[in-house]
Amino acid sequence: MSFQIPAYVAPNFSDEALRAAPDAVLTPAPADFVAPEEYHATSIYPEYFKIDGHWMLAEQSRMDCVVIYDGEDLLVKEFRNIKRGDKVVVGRTEDGSEGILVHPCGFSDSVDTHESFAFRQSRSCETAFSIDYDLLYELLRHDREHGHIVWVLGPACSFDADSRRAFTTLVERGYVSALLAGNALATHDLEGSYLNTALGQDIYTQKGYPNGHYNHLDTINRARLHGSIERFIEAEGIDNGIIHACVQKSVPIILTGSIRDDGPLPGVLYDAYEGQEAMRAQLSRATTVIAMATALHTIAAGNITPTFRVLPDGIVRPVYFYIVDISEFTANKLADRGSLSAKSIITNAQDFIVHLGKALEA
């Protein structure tokens, strides 16, 4: 079995109602950062807007944004990026009657023929996951060649020797196109690379080291002395770990900070919106997203990621969003977003990644 991109069925624009529909109403933003009354907010689905008599797809979408027409393209912008006078689409119907057409079912036919990629509600630890693993392997093999695989990682998989090794394998085999994470993942992973511990415990034997609680701070301090993660890796002769593997393979690493952070490591984006921009730059290219063991970054990535992507050749394909978490609450929270949106796997991130590492090793 090998993965085929499901065909996208665009709306039937020759339909009389859509042909007769008016242009979308554009209203100038009253001030920077402020949308006009009755602005239209985007969903996770493909959305079309009638401009000068033509239906245009907003290609680079994400949810909870406004749509701005700049005279040429439809831009999907966060509220904080609105400029006074931007021409914002206004209207809250979705059926085309105001020139706004939300199209949630573009992949539903193909979903029927490939049902196992359909997304079910209310998954639990008692859901059978064998087929999900098999389909995911297939998807990753495809997208390694033809897509952009974005990983969103919490710190859990940096604590454990086998998990670090498994993720490294995935990086080396080309299954990681970008890594989005926080200060904690990078710090604990580099602590493992530099001092062989995570939070002061040996990453394999779990034994505590004397004064081991200093180890993560020492790692950060040393990296700051060298001025960048790359220089730290080089100067200290780091030769293993998740971050090391990404640096070696030139995989972009986007580290976004939070109020929870020590340090931080050099390179961490501690402005939340600068962080979102950097995440969106990767996620807007994503064809598959795997978010593991982090509620904060998973929800952030989920907010930014639409259900579809327009490939360079114009083909519209689904974006697959996997959430791997041991908590059903976290895993299902995003999965509530709707069909074809997110598939949750309820397990320990370590076991998940070791499975992937083994299956994709060859």
Next chain:
Amino acid sequence: MSFQIPAYVAPNFSDEALRAAPDAVLTPAPADFVAPEEYHATSIYPEYFKIDGHWMLAEQSRMDCVVIYDGEDLLVKEFRNIKRGDKVVVGRTEDGSEGILVHPCGFSDSVDTHESFAFRQSRSCETAFSIDYDLLYELLRHDREHGHIVWVLGPACSFDADSRRAFTTLVERGYVSALLAGNALATHDLEGSYLNTALGQDIYTQKGYPNGHYNHLDTINRARLHGSIERFIEAEGIDNGIIHACVQKSVPIILTGSIRDDGPLPGVLYDAYEGQEAMRAQLSRATTVIAMATALHTIAAGNITPTFRVLPDGIVRPVYFYIVDISEFTANKLADRGSLSAKSIITNAQDFIVHLGKALEA
């Protein structure tokens, strides 16, 4: 690395205080089912009692029981099995001063030299588990030849194709000496074997079958028609699954019922105390216990299992008790019982068992 049984250090009975200690006091039980005042209740540890001037180990122990001397042996009995007039050990000190000596640290030296088998508190999904897997593989390879490996299973691992296959492999390779479970595990597993579904969903594709909610009832009804699980397997040509594998390999299956059960399948013990007796018969021989994805049966098995076992050659060795559960609450509840008692692994039972299946395949 290969597993060595840690050496047991018995109490030093030449110690003056122990030599001078009085005999344990024995008081007749006042009625059936009733212990005398100030009865001594057992722990999970080796316990010695001074009888006629000699320290004797209660060999077949379990916690929260009384100790009865029948004139020859020390019997560790549940309260419900007390008979009027039984000579019950009385006294609530543990240091030998009343002829009762609880010995919790018999394995502590060896634990120092083999520290990774020491049991840590407060394990979570962020605990690094690589070494636990490696040590468990080693332990199972040893105990397959030299021990008795008891599995306690909730239904989760019968829902999933890969998990069923992995467990089957373990049975075939001799890693399962006995299976303790409830009606649900057996029913869902046999539903999978007989109709290829679990609760009406295909065990691989997860697709619902028409009227699939009848499948578990049909399975039970059919088994009852045949009169036993063994005859059902034979008559219906069952050739796969957990129960099938155990039957093929003559692995004892103890199915204990609960108020939650439909049916039940033939052979399920629906008297709770008859069920406990059958469980204890296996657990009193256990050298390793792995309890997965069931709070009820795990706690029941934990209550019955001591931390040590006296081998036929008189050697005292530890009993290793693993709890695999996705809920930290469940996994840590039993692990609270004390050191050397239980080690918890917080993960999805499916992933755990697939890991074991792969590692022990060869």
Next chain:
Amino acid sequence: MSFQIPAYVAPNFSDEALRAAPDAVLTPAPADFVAPEEYHATSIYPEYFKIDGHWMLAEQSRMDCVVIYDGEDLLVKEFRNIKRGDKVVVGRTEDGSEGILVHPCGFSDSVDTHESFAFRQSRSCETAFSIDYDLLYELLRHDREHGHIVWVLGPACSFDADSRRAFTTLVERGYVSALLAGNALATHDLEGSYLNTALGQDIYTQKGYPNGHYNHLDTINRARLHGSIERFIEAEGIDNGIIHACVQKSVPIILTGSIRDDGPLPGVLYDAYEGQEAMRAQLSRATTVIAMATALHTIAAGNITPTFRVLPDGIVRPVYFYIVDISEFTANKLADRGSLSAKSIITNAQDFIVHLGKALEA
């Protein structure tokens, strides 16, 4: 606002299809405990069967049972209670076409006008529960006079001084018609009444008592000496606690055992099916069920409880089933059974019961 029983809309039996429908097929059971092929299994909803040209409601229903016509009445029996030759309804359609009509929507109109009693899916700790509390208070005030309120309790609310007091208040005010629980709830509650501890810790100050781990065993042993819970309460001068309050008010207490139990207390039903019968005797009269902090007993009670009850005057009313649990997994597992079936409240049972105690005190 005060609670009104929603009106039940029976199927329209003058409908041509239902009038033309054949009688339900009755097939004799081939053996004790065994249903005939293609038996019909009951759901949680009202179900009608055409017998001798008349549609009859199976009044005392529960799910996953068979329907037997004894020449006069429709009996809903567990498989284990089938006798060879019983006339069992056969057929797996639900639309009347085989004389079997399942009627899930009998309360849907009234639900529209009283929408807040509708049951939503996917409740979490972030669901707003204010209205649920208010409606529950209202319901309990009604059913105290006009219904049968069955409580299903796990041990959690016996560990805490305020919770025990709150539940006692509910018993005294008539809000408890029956108590279903296990050995643990009764043991810990009586330990609190007798020795002021729960598992050896003071139920208010949480301080450990010396040798406190003996306290639950001493309580059981003492109760066994006296021979019954009632005699224990009298002989030892117990004057507080959940069990004491129920005994004082002659509230039936059904204690069902499990393989997890020590002891047990006298009166515990340790045959799982005898236990189910005793539970069903109470649940078949229930108009409201509140199940708290126990997965085992909640699921057992849920299996036994239909969504409706026929009152002595022939009126059909809904049965309200509440699940109170801190785990979303447990709380939502039963709630999956379908609309109008179960409403989950995700919280600590202590806080829940203290709220109820305060609100219903007056």
Next chain:
Amino acid sequence: MSFQIPAYVAPNFSDEALRAAPDAVLTPAPADFVAPEEYHATSIYPEYFKIDGHWMLAEQSRMDCVVIYDGEDLLVKEFRNIKRGDKVVVGRTEDGSEGILVHPCGFSDSVDTHESFAFRQSRSCETAFSIDYDLLYELLRHDREHGHIVWVLGPACSFDADSRRAFTTLVERGYVSALLAGNALATHDLEGSYLNTALGQDIYTQKGYPNGHYNHLDTINRARLHGSIERFIEAEGIDNGIIHACVQKSVPIILTGSIRDDGPLPGVLYDAYEGQEAMRAQLSRATTVIAMATALHTIAAGNITPTFRVLPDGIVRPVYFYIVDISEFTANKLADRGSLSAKSIITNAQDFIVHLGKALEA
């Protein structure tokens, strides 16, 4: 029972070893943001440093920082705030022998006499919480007059009518000295105030509003139009809710952003370290902290909050840190920090706050 500040027992500086101890070593920071090798990192406990022959307490402490002597005072600074040349305390012993004395047990005597404020490990939903509520009421009554009560809130308690009302009561009665939260809490609370919904559902009836998913965006957009939360409240005639109550009572509101945020509301600090500074400004005055239903902000606040505070009159008192969360994992994660550090209550935040509202109403 009324709350008394436990007496603090300072180290015995007349002890010979402490008198003979050398001065702490001060080493200049090699660069901005970088500590010298072997820097000393702070804990959550009182720490003394010998400077010019005198033991000085670092009064404004927080963990995982460095200690800098500016010639007059000991400053506890985050690594990111180190300036090149700052004189940083160096040394990793804690017993005074290098002029560094960590003093974790300053309150232990008083803890003995007031044991219930001692903090226990491994709390679960089965822990009895009655005494915790009673002591907390007592503590809040005391600290309303004599302390600084900082609340750290996740969005959960803004979703529910009773919870919002209860928190409002606490603000009005003076039990809230500062509010730390994220964009989500403020947005959902203001959505409730402005449009009577939370995420589009009525905050009491839970009914969905048409196009209700626009409500939180409309609230933010409107607040941005007005330019500040205060002007929004005034211009739109907001007269209820958590944020409204704080504004009315001039309670400082610190809103820190994250990558998960829409919007954000005006006033949200979206630089993580600017956010930490604003949080520390409040937390360095805190005598009691209550963190509810947020992992991110709770951990952030926990990192910043020491176990003690020096009052203006020089008295050293404990800081009480409560974590209220429905997840044991979250609640216990911080509580692991050590004794006297954090007390967790495992429950739904709604029920917790409604209890407090009722108890402290009078």
